[in-house]
Amino acid sequence: MEKSYWVGVDTGGTFTDALAIDSEGQLHLAKTPSTPDDLSIGVINSLERLAESAGVSMNSLLANTVKLAHGTTATVNAMVQRRGARVGLITTRGFRDHFILMKAARGVGVPEGEKARFSRAVKPEPLVPYSLTEEVAERIDHAGRVVLELDEDDARRAIQSLLDHDVEAIAISLLWAFRNPAHELRLRAMVRDMAPRLPVSVASSLVPVIGEYERTTTAVINAYLGPVLDRYVHKLKSSLAGAGLTRPLLLMQSDGGLIPGEAAPDRAVTTMLSGLAAGVLGAKQVGDELGEPNVIAIDMGGTSFEVSLVHDGVPVMENFPLTPRLAPYEARWRIANPMIDITAIGAGGGSIARVEEGVLKVGPQSAAAEPGPACYGRGGTRPTVTDAFLVLGYLSPDNFLGGRMQVDRQRSVTAIEEHVARPLDIDVYEAADGIYRVVISQMADLIHKVTIERGYDVRDFVMVAFGGCGPIHAGVLGEESGVPKVIIPGAGAATALSAYGLVMSDLRYSVARSHPLAEPIAVEAVAEALNDVSQSAAETIAGWGIDTDDVGVALSIDMRFVGQAHALNVGVPGVVRTDSDLSDVFDRFVATYERSYGAGTAHRAAGIEMVTFRADATGQVTKRDLPRSGGGKAGTTRPSHSRTVYFGGSPTDDVPIYAGGALGAGARIAGPAVIEYAGNTIVAHPGQTILTDEQANLVFNFKA
Numbered sequence: 001m002e003k004s005y006w007v008g009v010d011t012g013g014t015f016t017d018a019l020a021i022d023s024e025g026q027l028h029l030a031k032t033p034s035t036p037d038d039l040s041i042g043v044i045n046s047l048e049r050l051a052e053s054a055g056v057s058m059n060s061l062l063a064n065t066v067k068l069a070h071g072t073t074a075t076v077n078a079m080v081q082r083r084g085a086r087v088g089l090i091t092t093r094g095f096r097d098h099f100i101l102m103k104a105a106r107g108v109g110v111p112e113g114e115k116a117r118f119s120r121a122v123k124p125e126p127l128v129p130y131s132l133t134e135e136v137a138e139r140i141d142h143a144g145r146v147v148l149e150l151d152e153d154d155a156r157r158a159i160q161s162l163l164d165h166d167v168e169a170i171a172i173s174l175l176w177a178f179r180n181p182a183h184e185l186r187l188r189a190m191v192r193d194m195a196p197r198l199p200v201s202v203a204s205s206l207v208p209v210i211g212e213y214e215r216t217t218t219a220v221i222n223a224y225l226g227p228v229l230d231r232y233v234h235k236l237k238s239s240l241a242g243a244g245l246t247r248p249l250l251l252m253q254s255d256g257g258l259i260p261g262e263a264a265p266d267r268a269v270t271t272m273l274s275g276l277a278a279g280v281l282g283a284k285q286v287g288d289e290l291g292e293p294n295v296i297a298i299d300m301g302g303t304s305f306e307v308s309l310v311h312d313g314v315p316v317m318e319n320f321p322l323t324p325r326l327a328p329y330e331a332r333w334r335i336a337n338p339m340i341d342i343t344a345i346g347a348g349g350g351s352i353a354r355v356e357e358g359v360l361k362v363g364p365q366s367a368a369a370e371p372g373p374a375c376y377g378r379g380g381t382r383p384t385v386t387d388a389f390l391v392l393g394y395l396s397p398d399n400f401l402g403g404r405m406q407v408d409r410q411r412s413v414t415a416i417e418e419h420v421a422r423p424l425d426i427d428v429y430e431a432a433d434g435i436y437r438v439v440i441s442q443m444a445d446l447i448h449k450v451t452i453e454r455g456y457d458v459r460d461f462v463m464v465a466f467g468g469c470g471p472i473h474a475g476v477l478g479e480e481s482g483v484p485k486v487i488i489p490g491a492g493a494a495t496a497l498s499a500y501g502l503v504m505s506d507l508r509y510s511v512a513r514s515h516p517l518a519e520p521i522a523v524e525a526v527a528e529a530l531n532d533v534s535q536s537a538a539e540t541i542a543g544w545g546i547d548t549d550d551v552g553v554a555l556s557i558d559m560r561f562v563g564q565a566h567a568l569n570v571g572v573p574g575v576v577r578t579d580s581d582l583s584d585v586f587d588r589f590v591a592t593y594e595r596s597y598g599a600g601t602a603h604r605a606a607g608i609e610m611v612t613f614r615a616d617a618t619g620q621v622t623k624r625d626l627p628r629s630g631g632g633k634a635g636t637t638r639p640s641h642s643r644t645v646y647f648g649g650s651p652t653d654d655v656p657i658y659a660g661g662a663l664g665a666g667a668r669i670a671g672p673a674v675i676e677y678a679g680n681t682i683v684a685h686p687g688q689t690i691l692t693d694e695q696a697n698l699v700f701n702f703k704a
Contacts, residue, residue, distance in 0.1 A: 002064050006624040007050070008502030009043050010071040010275045013366070014302020014350055015468055017679070018046035019499035020054060020061070021624040028053040029496050031401055031468070031679045036370060039074055040236040044243065062244035067622050069502035070261075071252040071275030074232040075225045075268055076324050082125075084224035085169045085199075088162030089128045090155075090187060091216065092175040093135040099216050100126045100133075103334060127224050127333075132165055134158035136174075136187070144179030150186055159187075159194055169223035173203035173216035178514055181208065199226045199265075206269070207336035209612050210514040214320055214336040221323065221335060222269035230265035237261055250507070250621075252278045254339035256315055257508015257618065260544055270337050272324060275498050276306055277315075277340045282501030283464040284310045285626070286489050289695060294461040296447060296483060299498070300470040302386075303366045305347040305443050307450050308340055309461070316341045319512075319558065319569055319614075338510055338614075343450050347442050349373070349386040349469040353416070353435045355423040360431075362438045374415035375407040383419050385469070387412035388435040391428060393645035393655070394472055394683050399676050433649035440473060444480040455596060458482045464489065466497035471682045475671075475690075475700045484703045488682055490696030492660055493626055495679030500626055507544055507619035511537040512612050518562055519607040523582045529613040530555050530576060537617035546619030558612035559589045561603055567611045568592050626695075637667045645672060647685055660698075667692040 004023040009016065011034055018030040030049035035042035051061040062068075078084045089099060102123060136158050137151035162170060170191055177184045181204035191200050203219040237249050249261035254273035264271060276299065283297035287310055295310040309316040318341040322332040346364020350373055353362045362385065367373050371380035373387050375397070389395040390412045397409045413428055421431035451458045462485040465474035471488045478486035488494050511533045517525055534553045541551050555574065558567035570589045576582055590602045639656030646652070652672050660677040668691055669675065671684030675698065682698055684690050691699045 002060065003056075005054070005061055005065045006503045006622065007047075007061075007065050007068045008070075008278070008496075008499035009046055009068070010278055010496065010498035010502060011039050011042060011073050012275060012301045012468075012498075013073065013304070014348070014372070016042040016046040017496035017499045018050040019493070019496040019503065020050055021503060021626070022054065025624075026054075027491055027493065027626065029492060029679060031495060034073075036077070039072065039077075040232065040239055043070065043236060044239055047243070059244035062240065063246065065245060065247055067250070067503065068240070068245060068247060069250040069252060069258055069278075069505060070236075071278040071498055071502055072232065072271065073275060074271075075229055075274070076272045078225055078228040079221070079272060079324055083228070084127065085227040086132070086167050087128050087220060087223045088132045088134065088165065088167035088170045089216070089220055090134050090136055090158055090162070090170065090172045090174075092139065093137050095175060095212075096130075096133050096135050098213060099128060099220065100130060103213055127220055128171070132162060132167060134161055138174060138183045140174070140176045140180050140183065142176055142179065144176065146180070146182070150183045152186075152190070155187055155190055156194070159191055163195055163198075167198075168227055169199040169201065171201045171203070171216070171219040171223040173212075173219045175212060177204040178208035178210065178215065181205070199223060199230075201226065206267070208513045209336050210516070211320070211336055214334055217333045218269055218335040218337055221333065222267065225268035225272075226265045229268040229271065233261045233264055252502055252505065253508065254321075254337065255317065255508060255510055255616070256281050256340050256505065257510075257616075258502075258505050258621070259507065259509070263544070269335060273339050273342055276308075276342050276344075278501035278505065279306070279466060279498035280308045280310065280315050280340050280342065280501065281505055282489070282497035282499075283308075283466065284313070284315060285501065285504050286464050286487060286497075286697070287462065288313065289626075290462075290487065290693075290697070292462045292487075296451065296458070296461045296463045296481075298443070298447070298463060298465050298470055298474070298477070299467040300443075300465075301348050301467045302350040302469070303346070303348040304344045304364075305446065306342050306344040307443075307446050308342045309450060309456065311456070317569070336512070338512075341450075343446060345442060345446055347385070347439050349384065349389075351385050351439070352382045353384065353388070353420055353438075354382070355420055358424070360420060360424065360434050360438055362435055362442070373407075373412070375409060375412045377406075377408050377411060381415055383412065383415035383435070385435060385439055387415055388432040389469075389472060389681075391416055391432040391646075392436065393643055394674065395681055396643070396657070396676065399681075401679060404678075427649075429646045429651070430649040433646060436473070440476055440480060443473075443477055447477075447481045459484060462487055464497075466494040468495055468679060470494065471680045471698075473683065475682075475684055475688045478700055479688075479702055484701070486700040486702075488680070488698040489626070490692070490698065491626070492677035492680060495677065504623050504625075506621050506623075507541055507546060508616060509537050509540045509544075509619075510614065510616045511540075512614045514612045516609060516611050518609040521582065521608075521610065523576060523579055526557075526576050526582060526585070526610065529610075530557075530572070530615070533613050533615035534617075537615040541617045541619040544619060546621070550620040552618045552620070554616045554618070556614045556616075557585065557610050558614070559608060559610050561593075562607040562609050564609075568596060569614070637663070637669065639673075643674075645674060645683075647672060652686070663692050663696070665692055665694050665696065
């Protein structure tokens with residue numbers, strides 16, 4: 001009988017990772033270079049390599065795949081590179097400027113370096129040029145009452161004007177339409193009559209929440225990315241079907257839930273952090289298995305370093321997040337689609353090191369997959385973090401990607417010598433160590449910002465390090481950050497933890513609707529609003545083919561004190577039927593408020609307002625746990641060989657090198673030492689110790 005496979009494929013900026021767990025509990029891994037010009041090629045390449053790892057043909061692997069979940073960078077790349085569709089925007093007459101003006105709040109849409117001189121800041125070019133923004137005569141008030149009926153002749157004129165300008169998609173966002181979507185829906189129907197094949201994004205259908213700017217931005221970005229994702233999904237599905245896949249393709253969304261591939265283009269805005277969200281879910285799963293509800297997830301790949309938090313077993317979310325940074329700007333747009341709160345900096349294995357005015361800097365510019373670090377020999381001549389790792393001896397040129405990819409250490413030496421060592425008048429090893437230390441400092445600072453500066457105590461968290469480069473410096477970063485423990489997922493799975501997160505994910509659909517209620521609040525009104533969003537979310541999941549018994553719904557409410565502009569999201573019980581239930585919701589809000597802003601800050605006498613009601617429906621789909629390879633095995637603690645490794649720029653000879661796959665449960669490795677897997681390397685610096693647990697995870701323990 002042939003094996004069945006649960007497969008996850010995560011496309012990163014530099015590498016594409018594939019992971020499969022078969023019906024016999026065996027783990028299979030593959031890592032291949034990403035293909036920026038056509039990301040689907042990299043996905044197919046990774047699956048071909050995965051089939052080789054599993055010892056089967058590509059057709060056999062896919063024909064017997066039970067679940068194939070994919071994290072893609074197709075949409076985030078389109079945003080960053082400004083390669084989305086040509087979009088036209090239709091809005092209420094008199095509000096043509098609001099998308100271009102962005103938010104008045106300091107910093108939104110403004111490069112980091114210009115925030116101190118806000119009046120002279122230059123915002124990025126809008127995704128919709130002014131010439132493609134049309135106004136229509138209509139008006140709905142804050143209560144949803146029609147003040148001025150939609151002028152359909154004016155609407156046809158606006159639509160035709162955009163069609164005459166060859167737009168590839170249209171976004172519709174009218175004032176107060178979240179309270180009454182009639183005019184937006186009529187406009188959508190008119191567009192479909194005049195241009196049946198043209199994609200249309202309607203703000204009130206995507207995000208019926210308060211916030212005119214955020215609604216408009218969400219609709220525009222969805223229209224901008226939809227055609228891009230549609231082409232990508234269509235091509236990938238065709239390639240997969242031709243190679244033997246019979247099950248549906250599932251895509252990861254930014255909120256940590258999967259969506260059927262055919263449904264994804266209509267909600268393309270939800271996929272911008274696709275692969276990154278999957279990594280957080282993988283880290284959460286590791287924490288769950290070890291009884292650790294609070295996790296700092298760090299993911300370092302070839303392009304960037306990302307940090308996110310899992311608190312009390314739940315990924316920390318952002319309901320009005322900023323889009324990923326847009327090169328060459330650091331500016332971003334704020335949208336109304338929830339995302340896992342992931343903070344990133346340009347500090348990856350491909351980040352370029354340089355000297356500016358006598359100061360060593362690393363990133364955010366990246367060599368990415370093409371041309372890649374100098375050691376790749378593909379035309380890159382600038383030194384990167386990966387080049388520094390090679391020069392320091394942390395990485396072996398003979399074991400890069402398990403020996404499947406040839407790299408040239410001498411190219412790394414030459415690049416660092418020319419661009420860093422010589423300008424600073426130091427030797428190449430001091431220069432490489434300087435690159436390493438600058439990156440460590442940048443990463444530790446980011447962890448400080450997303451924990452301590454947001455009211456979290458790092459001593460209450462463990463760190464889970466993954467990605468192609470995450471584990472290599474996890475020990476030093478953990479010590480500098482102050483966490484008590486660092487965990488590197490076992491059996492070499494750290495390199496593909498995002499792919500594992502995909503395998504372990506469920507379908508998810510989120511609904512949010514603004515319906516402001518201020519005290520005194522009738523419990524019946526709250527119950528009705530919660531039931532409305534809950535039913536809508538659950539019905540959508542069920543429409544994707546999930547049995548109603550496998551659908552779960554989590555409810556929450558955005559709340560604030562009366563008179564405040566900003567709200568906090570508060571999880572609520574499954575039902576709110578009695579005054580006692582409502583009082584419990586109020587108590588939860590006060591507790592959340594004081595955790596965010598400090599004890600005693602809640603001003604209960606001001607009265608509480610409920611703004612937006614949210615439902616997150618989850619549809620359970622088949623999954624397989626990460627095999628506990630190494631659990632119960634004695635394994636070995638003998639090094640396979642040794643080499644010279646540089647710590648602090650000084651050489652240490654005969655540092656033991658261990659084959660990670662040979663380590664069993666209970667192994668104890670004292671630093672200095674290096675542990676190598678096919679896709680990851682872990683370095684224990686002098687004075688550090690690594691232990692392997694029952695799941696073959698590698699653990700740095702820093703408790704006093």
